[in-house]
Amino acid sequence: MPNAPIAATALLLALIACGGGGEQTGGDTTTTATTTTVTPTGGEALYQQRCLSCHQATGEGLPGTYPPLAGSEFVNAADPGVPARILIHGISGPITVKGTEYNNLMPPYGVGVQMSDDEVAQLLTYIRSSFGNTGSAVTAADVKKARDETASHTGPMTVELLKPLMK
Ligand code: HEC
Numbered sequence: 656m657p658n659a660p661i662a663a664t665a666l667l668l669a670l671i672a673c674g675g676g677g678e679q680t681g682g683d684t685t686t687t688a689t690t691t692t693v694t695p696t697g698g699e700a701l702y703q704q705r706c707l708s709c710h711q712a713t714g715e716g717l718p719g720t721y722p723p724l725a726g727s728e729f730v731n732a733a734d735p736g737v738p739a740r741i742l743i744h745g746i747s748g749p750i751t752v753k754g755t756e757y758n759n760l761m762p763p764y765g766v767g768v769q770m771s772d773d774e775v776a777q778l779l780t781y782i783r784s785s786f787g788n789t790g791s792a793v794t795a796a797d798v799k800k801a802r803d804e805t806a807s808h809t810g811p812m813t814v815e816l817l818k819p820l821m822k
Contacts, residue, residue: 698781701774705764706782714786720759722752725786734820735793738779739801742770745811763811765802772798 695703703712706724710716714725724730729752730738743765749758764770770778772795779798783790808816 698777698779699785701770701778702781702785705770705778709761714782714788718755720757722750722755722757723786724782725788727752727788728821729817730782731788731790732821733791735779735783735791735797736801736804737817737820738783738790739765739775739793739798740805740812740817740820742775742779743798743802744805744808746813747811748813750814760811765798771795772802 694700709721710724711721714723716723729741729750732738741761743763745761745763747760749756751757765775775798776793776795779790779793782788783793805812
């Protein structure tokens with residue numbers, strides 16, 4: 656039977672062609688792009704949303720226009736009521752930060768319900784421990800105290816009102 660191996664081979668090839676072919680569906684190549692962006696929360700997120708546009712990502716501000724938070728005597732004041740008052744009411748008029756005078760206007764963030772005591776506390780704690788700063792953590796109670804003590808104040812803060820707290 657010399658033809659038997661050939662017939663068997665032909666049958667085998669036919670089986671491979673029918674059953675073994677077809678589309679490769681096993682290795683589905685649809686891949687989901689994984690983003691590894693870490694979304695900041697708390698004080699860092701609040702800083703990015705509310706302060707970064709003026710005081711910059713580095714906390715260095717913009718020369719002549721926006722004073723630096725990095726190394727600022729107002730940010731790092733021993734009494735957290737100082738930066739709390741600035742955030743709650745904003746600040747205007749001449750202010751000397753790290754030896755350079757600015758005379759501009761910062762909008763208020765704590766008038767009405769723009770930022771809660773807890774949010775202001777988180778934000779202040781963040782800026783007092785970032786950009787090389789070494790100020791102590793700030794609590795919501797500290798912010799409430801500053802809010803209560805300046806409840807009758809209208810308009811932005813001024814350096815004259817802050818100076819007595821910085822001695
Ligand atoms: C629209 C721009 C603008 C935004 C937004 C802004 N500031 Fe200011 N900030 C200023 C200006 C201008 C001054 C200086 C005001 C003056 O000359 O009296 C200032 C002053 C300050 C000061 C006191 C001076 C210093 O450099 O330490 C602090 C503290 C401060 N800002 C913190 C913040 C924080 C925290 C936020 C975010 C909630 C913020 N600012 C958002 C413009 C801005």
